[in-house]
Amino acid sequence: MSLAGPARAADLASFTKAPPLAASSWTGFYAGLGLGLRSTRSDLTSTSADRDGPFDLSGAVITQPFDGTGFRVNPYAGYNWQVGSGWVVGVEGDVGFGDQATTLHGFTYGPFFGWSTYQADSLSVRTSWDASLRGRAGFLLTPATLLYATAGLAWQHYDITSTCVSLSCNDATPAVVSSATTRTGWTLGAGLETALTGNWLLRAEYRYADFGSAPFAIARMANPAPVTETFDAKLATHTASVGLAYKLGEPVSASRSHPMAAQAAMLPSWTGAYVGLGLGARATRTDMIARSESVGDFAFDLTERANTRPFDNVAFRASPYAGYLWQVAPQWTAGVEGDVGFADRTTIREGFTSIFLADSQSPGESLSVRSRWDASLRARLGYLVNPRTMIYATGGLAWQNVELTSTCTSRPCTGFFALSPGVIRSSTTKTGWTVGGGLETALWGNWLARAEYRYADYGKTSFTTARSSTNPDFNPSVNVWDVAMRAHLATFGLAYRFQ
Structure with missing residues (x-):
């Protein structure tokens, strides 16, 4: 399918005509x-x-x-x-x-x-x-x-x-x-x-x-x-x-x-559906922010406390993707694309359960943030720098699955404070936005190779960890955290275009 009319078809043929082969x-x-x-x-x-x-x-x-x-x-x-x-x-x-x-x-x-x-x-x-x-x-x-x-x-x-x-x-x-x-x-x-x-x-x-x-x-x-x-x-x-x-x-x-x-001399239209597989890395920028903390009837003042901690990480990522592209002019393309990224990485800060308990630094206390799958649905706009090579911008909606785990199994947690449960795990999928760009080039036959970078922002997610205690002075122990997450995605991909 092509959106070029008879007048533009002549221009397209002129633009995509293979140049003479020279050594x-x-x-x-x-x-x-x-x-x-x-x-x-x-x-x-x-x-x-x-x-x-x-x-x-x-x-x-x-x-x-x-x-x-x-x-x-x-x-x-x-x-x-x-x-x-x-x-x-x-x-x-x-x-x-x-x-x-x-x-x-x-x-x-x-x-x-x-x-x-x-x-x-x-x-x-x-x-x-x-x-x-x-x-x-x-x-x-x-x-x-x-x-x-x-x-x-x-x-x-x-x-x-x-x-x-x-x-x-x-x-x-x-x-x-x-x-x-x-x-x-x-x-x-x-x-x-x-x-x-x-x-x-x-x-x-x-x-x-x-x-x-x-x-x-x-x-x-x-x-x-x-x-x-x-x-x-x-x-x-x-x-x-x-x-x-x-x-x-x-x-x-x-x-x-x-x-x-x-094969390189054949320059088909870029219009058509395609499917591909990308391999690359996801660099996640995550801040954990303590909003409030209370133990029993006492609420802690966090004004001067170190209530923000970084939980950044880098993970290898595999991302199948699919989309449809239209060549709307001799040197312009537009399309839509979706992908799902699989990368499983956990950042653990041992010795942290809450601001109140962080001073103990005992093994068995930790906070961790785990980022797993992500997805996006995006528009694409491309410019053909030559008949076989396209640079493009892309942007749209993005989703990120994130999991917070609070572990309190040390002697102070289970003994003096008598807190339970020892492990609290919560997860959610956040909706955000993504924007980026890439380079895509036609290989032989119907194969396309690409390199792409995208930035994604998923905003903040609120998590609450609450523990009970047999000691009424420490019952309950409640922490409220905000997790702010952004990601940088770098991908190399190989796709097959259907004609």
Whole structure:
């Protein structure tokens, strides 16, 4: 089916007519600029604590996550060699600039002295610049579209800052302690790159990088004795970016020697139904906000308390999708699409059951947020930068399933407070909105490859955890939480179009 009338049909035929096939090559230097996201996965684990002698850490919660996601810009440059008719190898380097910090308020530096619960005290992990030097190897799906893998060395600069200024810090100095390091690690990823007009190359790329663990120490002078704690910071990152590069020398165009040259010359209309499967990552940004807390007849004042805690995470995601597209003009398309995403990831903060009980830091107390399936129903509007490559915007409704679990099975919970039930689990599906964009290119036959990014906002969801106690002074124990959730979705997809 086509919406083009007789007059527009002539224009469409003129636009989609295959250009003459001429010999060319991907060989040459190129330089470009990428824009995207960097999601950081960081765990801080206490390894020792000392105040007039070492403390035994075996009975304390010693690890907390400091995950987070931020925007990133990365200039890059490299050199490609076209090897034979269908293969490309090369070397590339890039530098990424992003400033993202994850802060846990009410946490200063350790399992014994760090849990002030005051908003003014905090521990934060901040990532700034990164860099990489990598090899690339790719296969030409069509003469102008390259699917590639990339791997090599990576560097990440980050710092850790402890702030302790509340009354619970007992005038410990210095109030702010910061330490920075640049770690060397490895990176691995893949991307899709397509030639536009002239010498311009458009790409979408995903990479994972692992930087291992780095030791840190925080020391303060306190009364009656100095306090020192050491811990390990484990760091890994996920980066997703879209880049535009300029190739020096001759432009990339179709080649008669390429094995897919005959199929690439056929340029059908984009109108039709399609189904596909996407693989990628979902970076969830989640804040848990304590609205109220009461025990028995007593309601706690949360004014100065650290009542917001981050529960961010990153998960791999599979997303079948389907839709219908109309080519409404020689260079414009419009359509509708739906997808369902499957990604199951839980972020757990041990030692947290409520603001009131958070000071105990006992194993067996925790709060967790689990994000599972998501879905969307969206409109699409696309522009054909050449007959076989479309850039598009998309937006519409989105849904996210989320589950909150409060665990209170420690000795203070079951003994002194005598609270039950030990585990409270609640789930809901939130409706929100999503907006994004992507790059889609026609391969051989009826196959389409795409790279897409979307942002989704699901607003706030209210959860209540209520426990009873055999002690009337503690009956009931009630907490009300708001969970605010947003998500970044990066996807590579392969679809089949029905004609």
